[in-house]
Amino acid sequence: MSLYSFGLEPLSCHAWNKDRTQIAVSPNNNVVHIYQGSQGKEWIKIHELTEHSGRITGIDWAPESNRIVTCASDRNAYVWTLKDGVWKPTLVLVRINRAATCVKWSPLENKFALGSGAKLISVCYFEKENDWWLSKHIKKPINSTVLSLDWHPNNMLLAAGSADLHCRIFSAYIKDIEDRPGPTPWGSKMPFGEVLLEHKECGGWVHSVSFSPSGDTLAWVSHNSAIGVADATQGKEVTQLTTGHLPLLSVLYVCETEIVAAGHDCCPYQFSYKGLGCLEFVKKVDIPKQTSKGNMSAMQHFRNLDKKATIEDEDTGLGCLHQNSITQLCLLEGGKEKVEKFSSVGLDGAMVVWEFKH
Amino acid sequence: MAKNTLSSRFRKVDIDEFDENQFVDDHDEAADQQGPDAAEADNLIRQGDMMAALHVALRNPPINSKNPAIKERAQTVVLRVLTSFRSSDIESAVKSLDKNGVDLLMKYIYRGFEKPTDNSSAILLQWHEKAFAVGGLGSIVRVMTARKTV
Numbered sequence: 001m002s003l004y005s006f007g008l009e010p011l012s013c014h015a016w017n018k019d020r021t022q023i024a025v026s027p028n029n030n031v032v033h034i035y036q037g038s039q040g041k042e043w044i045k046i047h048e049l050t051e052h053s054g055r056i057t058g059i060d061w062a063p064e065s066n067r068i069v070t071c072a073s074d075r076n077a078y079v080w081t082l083k084d085g086v087w088k089p090t091l092v093l094v095r096i097n098r099a100a101t102c103v104k105w106s107p108l109e110n111k112f113a114l115g116s117g118a119k120l121i122s123v124c125y126f127e128k129e130n131d132w133w134l135s136k137h138i139k140k141p142i143n144s145t146v147l148s149l150d151w152h153p154n155n156m157l158l159a160a161g162s163a164d165l166h167c168r169i170f171s172a173y174i175k176d177i178e179d180r181p182g183p184t185p186w187g188s189k190m191p192f193g194e195v196l197l198e199h200k201e202c203g204g205w206v207h208s209v210s211f212s213p214s215g216d217t218l219a220w221v222s223h224n225s226a227i228g229v230a231d232a233t234q235g236k237e238v239t240q241l242t243t244g245h246l247p248l249l250s251v252l253y254v255c256e257t258e259i260v261a262a263g264h265d266c267c268p269y270q271f272s273y274k275g276l277g278c279l280e281f282v283k284k285v286d287i288p289k290q291t292s293k294g295n296m297s298a299m300q301h302f303r304n305l306d307k308k309a310t311i312e313d314e315d316t317g318l319g320c321l322h323q324n325s326i327t328q329l330c331l332l333e334g335g336k337e338k339v340e341k342f343s344s345v346g347l348d349g350a351m352v353v354w355e356f357k358h
Numbered sequence: 359m360a361k362n363t364l365s366s367r368f369r370k371v372d373i374d375e376f377d378e379n380q381f382v383d384d385h386d387e388a389a390d391q392q393g394p395d396a397a398e399a400d401n402l403i404r405q406g407d408m409m410a411a412l413h414v415a416l417r418n419p420p421i422n423s424k425n426p427a428i429k430e431r432a433q434t435v436v437l438r439v440l441t442s443f444r445s446s447d448i449e450s451a452v453k454s455l456d457k458n459g460v461d462l463l464m465k466y467i468y469r470g471f472e473k474p475t476d477n478s479s480a481i482l483l484q485w486h487e488k489a490f491a492v493g494g495l496g497s498i499v500r501v502m503t504a505r506k507t508v
Contacts, residue, residue, distance in 0.1 A: 119379075143381055164381065165505070204503040224503040225496035242457060244494020 010347035018063035026056035051089040058103035071100035092133040094122040108155045115146030123172045148208045152215040156181040161206025169197040185232035208251045213336040221248035234276045241279045250329040254339040262326035324348035393420045393432035415439040421506045436466045452488045460493040465508040
């Protein structure tokens with residue numbers, strides 16, 4: 001595990017390029033910084049993307065087509081393409097009247113989905129004739145802000161977690177740009193906007209959703225400190241596990257049965273889903289800090305007593321790598337089926353690379 | 359000149375009623391959620407079987423009910439059971455509950471905190487400490503986020 005601190009500002013979101021030599025982060029303001037480097041060494045800022053006027057809420061970097069999509073609280077989204085070493089923005093007409101909250105490229109990168117506070121999801125695709133990005137809206141039956149999105153590997157289904165305590169799977173099939181999808185365990189009739197799963201009892205705002213590598217199960221974390229999994233192969237039955245930790249904010253599948261989630265407890269946890277009713281906590285993915293209790297000289301003793309009114313060598317930091325809530329987890333190495341490394345960013349301005357042993 | 363001669367009745371209108379986009383919770387009214395059986399709980403307390411009294415009190419929580427009287431009644435039954443426990447027995451009682459039971463107990467504890475009586479707060483704090491040791495911060499978060507309160 002390695003930690004790199006990008007400063008003192010919280011990192012709202014991050015995204016990696018294809019070979020993981022560049023990272024795009026936003027330090028809780030309206031600018032996206034792109035850093036070049038490699039893990040374990042220094043990261044050098046090479047670009048600053050400054051088109052947004054509101055706080056950036058989502059960044060996603062498409063690995064194959066090398067395009068970045070950003071969305072912000074100014075109700076806009078931009079698609080950035082690299083031309084002659086400079087990132088050029090293209091405005092996307094998302095037609096929302098509230099802030100955008102999250103954005104994700106689809107697996108084939110021909111469209112992306114944008115969640116917003118306007119209680120709708122905007123699925124955007126590129127129209128070649130007019131050379132601009134168009135959007136189609138999914139409105140019903142969303143009743144509140146869309147907090148998180150994830151695409152199914154088949155490029156058609158979209159999972160959305162929202163603040164109306166529901167977790168849903170929609171069809172985002174756009175007939176103008178792609179062929180009809182085949183049937184999936186979630187359903188076979190898939191016109192645009194069709195609801196294939198609607199789970200009502202998530203218990204709290206659904207902060208993050210994630211499809212498994214095969215797309216047959218969907219995991220989500222909600223604000224009532226619970227994690228839930230819906231299984232398409234078992235008739236879309238839902239298994240929920242309530243935890244004794246603070247609410248989790250981000251969830252990621254590291255292989256078909258293992259799930260990693262992190263949130264306000266500042267450290268990632270591993271869960272395992274082996275079938276209906278078998279969702280359980282495995283372990284904390286963190287090495288506790290080695291407390292170095294060296295020999296304290298008498299001078300140290302008195303100095304501590306004078307400064308801190310105690311002779312104990314107290315460390316006020318948390319016993320884990322991140323010192324504040326983790327806001328986002330991202331796959332780093334290994335591919336969806338077997339994630340070897342994943343990264344996390346948090347409110348402490350640090351980015352940590354975690355290794356996962358299967 | 360100082361008195362407003364126009365009607366100010368418009369100030370008492372609840373405009374949220376007329377908002378079409380207002381968020382409405384899914385209500386499912388369950389008629390059989392009458393709250394725990396007060397008589398049975400009382401019997402068990404008198405007999406001294408505290409564990410059974412606790413389990414009886416935590417049965418049938420009026421979670422889906424919108425009737426405040428039922429909720430009040432349930433709260434009084436549970437509070438009576440909780441206060442008649444001896445401090446040394448609290449820990450084993452909490453350990454005998456399952457996960458959902460601990461969450462439900464936390465809900466009742468916080469409900470009890472809302473209206474403190476003479477000695478209820480002290481005993482509730484002891485219950486809180488033991489329930490927290492088992493349920494963790496998650497059980498407290500679930501009390502805050504639950505839309506259907508006990």
